[in-house]
Amino acid sequence: MENNIQLLPGYRVNEYLLVLRPPEELWNKIVKVKEGFAEVYQCAQARWGQPHITLAKFVQYEMMEARIVNRLNIVGMGQYPFKVELRDYGSFPSHSIYINVATKIPVQHLIKQVRSEGQRLMKLNDDNKPHFIMEPHVTVARKLQPWQYEKAWLAYSNKHFTGRFIADGMLLLKRPQSEKAYQIVQRFAFQNLPVATIQGELFGYVPGYELPDYCMRTW
Numbered sequence: 001m002e003n004n005i006q007l008l009p010g011y012r013v014n015e016y017l018l019v020l021r022p023p024e025e026l027w028n029k030i031v032k033v034k035e036g037f038a039e040v041y042q043c044a045q046a047r048w049g050q051p052h053i054t055l056a057k058f059v060q061y062e063m064m065e066a067r068i069v070n071r072l073n074i075v076g077m078g079q080y081p082f083k084v085e086l087r088d089y090g091s092f093p094s095h096s097i098y099i100n101v102a103t104k105i106p107v108q109h110l111i112k113q114v115r116s117e118g119q120r121l122m123k124l125n126d127d128n129k130p131h132f133i134m135e136p137h138v139t140v141a142r143k144l145q146p147w148q149y150e151k152a153w154l155a156y157s158n159k160h161f162t163g164r165f166i167a168d169g170m171l172l173l174k175r176p177q178s179e180k181a182y183q184i185v186q187r188f189a190f191q192n193l194p195v196a197t198i199q200g201e202l203f204g205y206v207p208g209y210e211l212p213d214y215c216m217r218t219w
Helices: 002-006 024-040 062-078 104-122 146-156 195-201
Strands: 013-020 053-061 082-092 094-103 136-141 163-168 169-176 181-187
Touching: 013 062, 013 104, 024 094, 024 136, 024 163, 053 062, 053 104, 062 136, 062 169, 062 181, 082 104, 082 136, 082 146, 094 146, 104 163, 136 146
Parallel strands: none
Antiparallel strands: 013 053, 013 169, 082 094, 082 163, 094 136, 169 181
16 A cells, blocks of 8 residues: 555655765765775675765655755755864774764754754654764765674774865755665755845745766766
8 A cells, every 4th residue: 555655646755865975086085995995895885875974864755855955945045164074984883984074063063953944844754754963974884794894993993084175065865765876856055144135035046056077976
């Protein structure tokens, strides 16, 4: 019955990710880390997924997408661009290794804004509530086997990584629950507009943003 409902227009359930994406030069640097990890530790899945910082993840009916996009646009218009600094490595024992976000506070502030504005719209039901990632990080590899984690963390706990960028927008991605690749829904530029201006923009035209080529690669 539930599968039949999902065949109706607007009732398809999608998985959504809201992310910060590093610029191309840093993106390529992180990709090399992931590829190196995959080769050394026989971990092909480390190559999957593009480098990003997850802010929130949720599942929701497609019919709710326009309302969520509108709410995230409001958050983006009021948000100021901020510096993100990446430094060295961390882990979630005993399954994941990631690059640390050293400047957590502005990222966490943004996540709290998204949660405040969008939590109710992102909730599908009591069994499918949105997850807000309050420990920001860039995943190198996850779902590791115990031997992979132990061997890799012994090395990566002593490795160094540095990178920084200005976060000037966030991306909303989606995929149907039956598919693997994410598609870009929309980018929300951080404009640091006063409240009165935001209210005016909601009834006017907001210029679009053309994504660079590297952003259009399959997620």
